[in-house]
Amino acid sequence: WPHDGPCRPDEVALLLIDFQSDFIDADGYLAKVGGDIKPAQEAVMKVKPILEAARSAGVRVFHTREGHRPSLADLSKYKKWRSQRAGAEVGASSETGSMFLVRGSPGWDITPELAPIEGEEVIDGPGYDKFMHTDLEHCLRCAGIKYLIVAGLTTEVCVSSTVRGATERGFECLLVTDGTAATEQNHLRPHIDTMLVEGGIFGSVADAHHVLVA
Amino acid sequence: WPHDGPCRPDEVALLLIDFQSDFIDADGYLAKVGGDIKPAQEAVMKVKPILEAARSAGVRVFHTREGHRPSLADLSKYKKWRSQRAGAEVGASSETGSMFLVRGSPGWDITPELAPIEGEEVIDGPGYDKFMHTDLEHCLRCAGIKYLIVAGLTTEVCVSSTVRGATERGFECLLVTDGTAATEQNHLRPHIDTMLVEGGIFGSVADAHHVLVA
Amino acid sequence: WPHDGPCRPDEVALLLIDFQSDFIDADGYLAKVGGDIKPAQEAVMKVKPILEAARSAGVRVFHTREGHRPSLADLSKYKKWRSQRAGAEVGASSETGSMFLVRGSPGWDITPELAPIEGEEVIDGPGYDKFMHTDLEHCLRCAGIKYLIVAGLTTEVCVSSTVRGATERGFECLLVTDGTAATEQNHLRPHIDTMLVEGGIFGSVADAHHVLVA
Amino acid sequence: WPHDGPCRPDEVALLLIDFQSDFIDADGYLAKVGGDIKPAQEAVMKVKPILEAARSAGVRVFHTREGHRPSLADLSKYKKWRSQRAGAEVGASSETGSMFLVRGSPGWDITPELAPIEGEEVIDGPGYDKFMHTDLEHCLRCAGIKYLIVAGLTTEVCVSSTVRGATERGFECLLVTDGTAATEQNHLRPHIDTMLVEGGIFGSVADAHHVLVA
Numbered sequence: 001w002p003h004d005g006p007c008r009p010d011e012v013a014l015l016l017i018d019f020q021s022d023f024i025d026a027d028g029y030l031a032k033v034g035g036d037i038k039p040a041q042e043a044v045m046k047v048k049p050i051l052e053a054a055r056s057a058g059v060r061v062f063h064t065r066e067g068h069r070p071s072l073a074d075l076s077k078y079k080k081w082r083s084q085r086a087g088a089e090v091g092a093s094s095e096t097g098s099m100f101l102v103r104g105s106p107g108w109d110i111t112p113e114l115a116p117i118e119g120e121e122v123i124d125g126p127g128y129d130k131f132m133h134t135d136l137e138h139c140l141r142c143a144g145i146k147y148l149i150v151a152g153l154t155t156e157v158c159v160s161s162t163v164r165g166a167t168e169r170g171f172e173c174l175l176v177t178d179g180t181a182a183t184e185q186n187h188l189r190p191h192i193d194t195m196l197v198e199g200g201i202f203g204s205v206a207d208a209h210h211v212l213v214a
Numbered sequence: 215w216p217h218d219g220p221c222r223p224d225e226v227a228l229l230l231i232d233f234q235s236d237f238i239d240a241d242g243y244l245a246k247v248g249g250d251i252k253p254a255q256e257a258v259m260k261v262k263p264i265l266e267a268a269r270s271a272g273v274r275v276f277h278t279r280e281g282h283r284p285s286l287a288d289l290s291k292y293k294k295w296r297s298q299r300a301g302a303e304v305g306a307s308s309e310t311g312s313m314f315l316v317r318g319s320p321g322w323d324i325t326p327e328l329a330p331i332e333g334e335e336v337i338d339g340p341g342y343d344k345f346m347h348t349d350l351e352h353c354l355r356c357a358g359i360k361y362l363i364v365a366g367l368t369t370e371v372c373v374s375s376t377v378r379g380a381t382e383r384g385f386e387c388l389l390v391t392d393g394t395a396a397t398e399q400n401h402l403r404p405h406i407d408t409m410l411v412e413g414g415i416f417g418s419v420a421d422a423h424h425v426l427v428a
Numbered sequence: 429w430p431h432d433g434p435c436r437p438d439e440v441a442l443l444l445i446d447f448q449s450d451f452i453d454a455d456g457y458l459a460k461v462g463g464d465i466k467p468a469q470e471a472v473m474k475v476k477p478i479l480e481a482a483r484s485a486g487v488r489v490f491h492t493r494e495g496h497r498p499s500l501a502d503l504s505k506y507k508k509w510r511s512q513r514a515g516a517e518v519g520a521s522s523e524t525g526s527m528f529l530v531r532g533s534p535g536w537d538i539t540p541e542l543a544p545i546e547g548e549e550v551i552d553g554p555g556y557d558k559f560m561h562t563d564l565e566h567c568l569r570c571a572g573i574k575y576l577i578v579a580g581l582t583t584e585v586c587v588s589s590t591v592r593g594a595t596e597r598g599f600e601c602l603l604v605t606d607g608t609a610a611t612e613q614n615h616l617r618p619h620i621d622t623m624l625v626e627g628g629i630f631g632s633v634a635d636a637h638h639v640l641v642a
Numbered sequence: 643w644p645h646d647g648p649c650r651p652d653e654v655a656l657l658l659i660d661f662q663s664d665f666i667d668a669d670g671y672l673a674k675v676g677g678d679i680k681p682a683q684e685a686v687m688k689v690k691p692i693l694e695a696a697r698s699a700g701v702r703v704f705h706t707r708e709g710h711r712p713s714l715a716d717l718s719k720y721k722k723w724r725s726q727r728a729g730a731e732v733g734a735s736s737e738t739g740s741m742f743l744v745r746g747s748p749g750w751d752i753t754p755e756l757a758p759i760e761g762e763e764v765i766d767g768p769g770y771d772k773f774m775h776t777d778l779e780h781c782l783r784c785a786g787i788k789y790l791i792v793a794g795l796t797t798e799v800c801v802s803s804t805v806r807g808a809t810e811r812g813f814e815c816l817l818v819t820d821g822t823a824a825t826e827q828n829h830l831r832p833h834i835d836t837m838l839v840e841g842g843i844f845g846s847v848a849d850a851h852h853v854l855v856a
Contacts (some may be wrong), residue, residue, distance in 0.1 A: 082415065121497065201342070347778070356719075589806045615832050
């Protein structure tokens with residue numbers, strides 16, 4: 001990876017998807033809808049050295065956050081209904097008072113271990129594919145990025161949607177297999193394998209160790 | 215389904231994704247990249263009565279085809295490379311002379327059992343998410359469609375990408391569980407189940423029998 | 429207007445484009461690139477009663493702001509170059525210390541006369557067409573909006589681009605002819621008239637008085 | 643042009659917008675909605691040598707056509723209404739039997755003087771901004787295009803919308819000032835001048851002679 005040989009560091013970005021407390025902490029959205037947060041916490045630990053390596057190598061870093069306006073003007077009726085049904089209605093309050101997936105709420109922010117530093121961009125949006133309803137593509141084009149190293153939460157929702165969105169737009173992706181965790185863990189492996197069907201339909205995969213070595 | 219109660223027939227469309235010979239026949243693209251075509255053929259048989267029922271009920275029907283311009287001007291270097299690597303380079307000729315996934319080639323057309331009739335639209339595009347690089351969204355908006363019954367090939371690639379694209383754009387989807395087949399069959403169930411995580415993140419599912427009854 | 433007869437108030441939104449100090453004040457971006465700010469100030473006065481009427485009538489209000497991330501990661505090389513050339517490089521400081529078109533800078537915010545109140549959405553983006561790289565379309569779809577009453581700055585740039593973007597996406601626009609001002613005033617009338625070619629290609633127009641009466 | 647110095651020929655494309663008989667001939671759509679077709683015919687003559695020069699220089703050429711599916715499934719209610727009102731309803735028959743702006747109709751095709759040859763792409767779409775509802779952006783990205791030389795019909799509608807769409811997506815445009823004609827000729831100059839406000843907001847302009855020399 002990439003398929004067309006070695007690339008310059010300034011053509012690659014590290015894209016960290018939704019490493020938010022809402023998907024990691026015991027009181028967050030994911031735990032409330034029945035997801036298993038332990039794998040998410042393990043993924044954070046695997047991604048931390050990759051983030052540090054990217055910073056050292058001068059690779060640009062983009063963080064994303066799934067979150068809604070406090071007014072919920074960007075919350076579709078359907079998402080409101082299905083999240084309510086799952087036990088963590090977007091905009092409702094958790095036991096500790098954070099509003100699920102609402103911008104500015106404690107649970108919505110990025111977990112301290114992977115918190116962005118100056119020079120790193122944060123992309124906020126209401127969708128699962130981080131290219132939808134955001135300026136992610138615009139920022140990547142402005143920076144001349146062609147290749148994406150991707151890690152994040154959750155595998156079968158935002159990570160899979162974003163890798164697909166990236167592929168449609170001509171960005172070549174490498175997914176960090178142990179830098180991602182699924183809403184339901186039995187979905188992890190099938191979604192990683194799906195990246196590779198038909199010769200690598202959505203890009204390539206590697207574990208954190210190999211990404212670091214490279 | 216849908217979540218907000220009964221809907222009018224003119225708000226629903228049946229979206230049939232990529233039921234093309236290239237994904238069904240022994241000489242087609244899917245077989246050449248190592249996919250199993252038998253499940254695809256079975257999905258065709260399940261979808262046939264749904265298509266007929268939709269026609270009788272006056273539900274609008276949209277067919278999609280994955281295919282490239284004969285010039286291959288819409289074929290990314292990456293897709294060319296990975297399809298070559300998988301054994302069926304887009305644009306190369308099969309044993310019977312059809313060019314894989316090229317518009318106008320025999321293998322690219324929709325299988326006769328589900329061939330479109332007058333009044334049904336066909337959406338051509340080079341991507342997996344049928345909303346990308348096409349006029350699908352525009353046609354659905356012009357027709358006032360809000361809800362999509364989805365079937366097609368292959369589950370973990372074009373069907374999953376399109377259901378995700380539809381959800382981002384506010385269309386509510388129902389996937390026909392036995393009206394779809396995966397490139398690798400062990401991916402079928404995890405991708406169907408992914409529709410339902412977090413209260414139905416990408417919509418709902420039902421088998422052909424229940425769709426017909428409804 | 430609209431062409432298909434009376435519409436419900438909850439299907440209409442008032443879209444106020446870029447009524448930011450940078451386009452209105454003597455020290456702002458527009459003045460520095462040689463634009464005439466007096467017409468912009470007059471437009472503010474015409475729009476104020478429309479905004480109040482919309483609030484009274486329960487019509488939803490969306491405000492937009494053109495602005496860049498403080499990191500300028502969303503500033504294309506071209507826009508940087510051409511704004512520098514015009515005398516007000518995006519991100520450079522004005523005489524009073526505001527950075528032109530940078531989010532969080534004093535000049536970037538909406539002029540006090542038209543400041544948003546609770547329940548009104550603000551859409552931030554780096555582009556001229558406010559549908560690009562933002563969640564505007566998503567918010568309008570979530571709210572069920574079909575029709576847009578549009579006013580804003582500047583006529584031939586952001587207003588024209590946004591009205592075009594709205595039309596492509598199926599929203600029907602009404603431009604308030606005296607609620608908009610051009611970067612160069614001799615462009616005002618031709619751009620208003622362009623709305624109406626070919627039977628109303630980009631919608632309809634009316635002056636503030638008639639919009640108020642309606 | 644371009645702003646960042648000389649570019650390689652394979653980074654530039656010539657984009658010829660809607661040089662269709664419907665916008666040029668006496669029986670076509672434009673004439674019926676009251677547009678003046680003589681300037682369009684003159685633009686064709688100015689563009690012909692540029693097209694030939696591009697072919698000689700190995701610059702890629704993209705042609706666009708505005709046109710609707712024969713089913714009119716991609717015709718919005720609004721466009722139907724306003725074109726009917728203007729005297730040439732999309733889909734209705736002209737005196738010579740061509741259906742206005744319908745794919746496959748004689749009037750919809752590109753005028754013989756500028757007809758595409760092998761190796762040139764044709765982009766069909768129902769919109770004014772040729773990036774909307776089409777694969778234009780995808781084809782340009784696949785070809786590595788960064789710069790666009792633009793000519794076409796009509797200046798204040800499809801040409802202006804497409805140049806804006808290109809700018810939002812990071813393509814740098816050069817408009818051929820005498821290679822374009824407006825629906826209403828008094829709109830020509832203001833729309834050309836609009837390209838240049840604020841230091842060249844939508845790119846640059848040059849007449850055909852200077853484009854040829856370059």
